[in-house]
Amino acid sequence: MTGPTKSDPGKSVRAPRGMPDLFGPGLDRLAGFQALGLKVLARHGFREIRTPLLEETRLFARATGATSDIVEKQMFTVPVAEGESYSMRPEGTPGVVRAYLELSLGKQRPFVKLSYAGPMFRYERPQAARQRQFHQVGAESFGSAEPLVDVDSILAGAAVLREAGLKKFQTKVNTIGCSTCRPALRDAVRTIALAAGGRLCESCRRRIDANPLRFLDCKEQGCRDAARSVPAPEEMVCADCRAHFGAVKSGLSAMEEPFTVEPRLVRGLDYYTRTVFEFSVPELGARDAVGGGGRYDDLVAEMGGPPTPCVGFALGVEATLLAMEKTGAAAADGDRPEAEVFVAVPVGEGRLAALRLAVRLRALGVSADLDLEGRSLKAQMRAADRIGARVVLLYGPDEEARGVVRWKPFRSSHGTSGDGTEEDIPIDEALRRLTPQAR
Ligand code: HAM
Numbered sequence: 001m002t003g004p005t006k007s008d009p010g011k012s013v014r015a016p017r018g019m020p021d022l023f024g025p026g027l028d029r030l031a032g033f034q035a036l037g038l039k040v041l042a043r044h045g046f047r048e049i050r051t052p053l054l055e056e057t058r059l060f061a062r063a064t065g066a067t068s069d070i071v072e073k074q075m076f077t078v079p080v081a082e083g084e085s086y087s088m089r090p091e092g093t094p095g096v097v098r099a100y101l102e103l104s105l106g107k108q109r110p111f112v113k114l115s116y117a118g119p120m121f122r123y124e125r126p127q128a129a130r131q132r133q134f135h136q137v138g139a140e141s142f143g144s145a146e147p148l149v150d151v152d153s154i155l156a157g158a159a160v161l162r163e164a165g166l167k168k169f170q171t172k173v174n175t176i177g178c179s180t181c182r183p184a185l186r187d188a189v190r191t192i193a194l195a196a197g198g199r200l201c202e203s204c205r206r207r208i209d210a211n212p213l214r215f216l217d218c219k220e221q222g223c224r225d226a227a228r229s230v231p232a233p234e235e236m237v238c239a240d241c242r243a244h245f246g247a248v249k250s251g252l253s254a255m256e257e258p259f260t261v262e263p264r265l266v267r268g269l270d271y272y273t274r275t276v277f278e279f280s281v282p283e284l285g286a287r288d289a290v291g292g293g294g295r296y297d298d299l300v301a302e303m304g305g306p307p308t309p310c311v312g313f314a315l316g317v318e319a320t321l322l323a324m325e326k327t328g329a330a331a332a333d334g335d336r337p338e339a340e341v342f343v344a345v346p347v348g349e350g351r352l353a354a355l356r357l358a359v360r361l362r363a364l365g366v367s368a369d370l371d372l373e374g375r376s377l378k379a380q381m382r383a384a385d386r387i388g389a390r391v392v393l394l395y396g397p398d399e400e401a402r403g404v405v406r407w408k409p410f411r412s413s414h415g416t417s418g419d420g421t422e423e424d425i426p427i428d429e430a431l432r433r434l435t436p437q438a439r
Contacts (some may be wrong), residue, residue: 018124018132030135033317034117037137037160044156046115046139051095054078054086054121054188063094063299065270068211074122074134074363088121091269092138092314093296099303100142111143117317129322130287138293138314145309147247150275150295154182155257157291158314165329166281166320169290172262173252173277174233176213176244179298181238182273186212189230196226213266219286231264241274248275271296275311281323290323291315339369341434342384342410346377352397357395357427358403364435367407384410393430405430 015021024028038048048120057077064070070113076088089095096114099105105112117137124130139156141149154171163168177185190212193200199222202210204215232246252259259277276294284290293313300308307357323329341361343354354370361368369387371380384392393408404424 018126029321030317033164034137036164038115040160040163041115041139041156046113049096049099049114049116051099053089055089055095057085057087059094059098060087063271064295067207068268074124076121077120083209090122091120092116092136093312096140097299097303103208106143106308113141115139129318130242131318135317136314137366140310140312142310150248150311151251153311153313154277155197157315158257160315161279166324168327169281171259171279171281172265173259174262174265174277175237175241175274176266176272177237177241179346181241185233185236188236189213192230194332199226216264216266225263240426244274270432272297273297283326284323284413290320304400339367340390341366341368342389343368343370344380344392344394345371346394353400354395366434383427387432403427
């Protein structure tokens with residue numbers, strides 16, 4: 001018998017490669033990190049915005065940059081009309097900038113801080129924490145060229161990582177100049193790159209004219225060797241950019257936020273000006289960034305808006321969670337039980353009484369589960385164990401008539417345990433013990 005072929009309608013349908021279904025503890029961790037990220041960012045003054053997953057392709061070509069790897073080869077694009085297409089967003093910044101302009105947010109306030117969290121899409125070779133559908137938590141500040149805003153952005157990103165439990169990460173910063181000094185910086189780097197010629201990798205050779213800076217952080221050995229002879233950009237940028245970078249560094253020092261200057265850091269997106277930064281975890285190996293960002297002072301104007309200096313960053317959720325695993329940090333929300341309380345029915349009858357109790361508990365904000373299939377008490381205990389319940393309440397028509405529940409502190413194989421002994425207690429006392437405010 002021959003196996004199913006690609007076109008075989010009987011072949012089982014699977015999720016697209018690099019786009020895993022999210023479920024169970026993996027989803028708890030991811031959603032927990034996103035929620036925590038937005039909460040921490042709200043505390044830092046960022047207001048959430050949600051933009052579409054699809055945008056016109058030309059938005060990314062203009063913002064992310066026609067010479068970036070992302071636009072060159074990583075976009076999922078669908079044609080919608082003659083000469084018109086939409087692309088799944090590969091990053092959040094372009095959509096947020098478009099929305100900032102479309103909603104005239106700058107007209108309401110001169111300085112605006114926006115946050116976002118959600119899925120992004122890049123056609124990459126899937127590997128550990130590198131997916132085709134992945135998630136970011138990001139933040140963008142619009143309307144100020146002050147170096148303190150760069151500091152504020154870096155502090156916000158670092159705060160999210162720390163609050164999630166990631167302690168061991170490095171913050172790398174660099175400057176790549178502004179529209180005034182960048183042409184000279186590019187020329188200087190291009191001259192060195194051209195001299196290295198054949199030693200550069202194929203994509204850096206191809207990019208020598210359009211974007212020579214990219215070869216500075218290329219991981220290929222030949223490019224790395226050649227990059228060693230390039231002076232630090234900090235020494236080549238204009239006086240204003242140098243002063244700006246100096247103020248960012250002293251601001252971070254004043255806030256006792258650890259960082260290192262990484263002269264080879266240029267980042268892979270075309271919109272950056274001046275400050276660029278990355279949060280990295282060496283335990284992740286070659287692609288060690290859990291997040292990154294920088295200034296993009298020209299992008300809003302390039303997209304037809306008024307001159308509006310901006311700075312922002314995005315954290316990769318999967319990369320951060322993997323980094324937490326590798327560095328032994330606890331993941332947010334990872335061990336949440338499926339239900340805190342399991343209501344067990346002592347005899348085959350009386351499931352309605354148990355359901356009534358579960359509904360009362362749920363209305364009080366307590367997660368409660370029960371057997372709906374008439375299983376034996378033993379099987380119900382196994383179910384309680386599986387979901388990690390803290391407490392089992394034995395409750396049938398007899399208990400309901402007496403106004404009591406049999407309270408059974410429960411030690412499940414997940415290690416959760418209750419204190420005290422098994423006892424009959426009045427129902428109100430049980431509800432009081434279990435409601436979140438009472439704990
Ligand atoms: P980015 O460096 O392209 O920046 O992405 C930020 C983070 O997203 C990366 O450090 C990485 O952890 C994660 N990431 C990127 N691609 C993937 C993937 N295929 N799978 C899993 N994780 C991935 C940006 O996206 C900019 N928009 C950041 C920014 C905001 N700059 C200014 N404002």
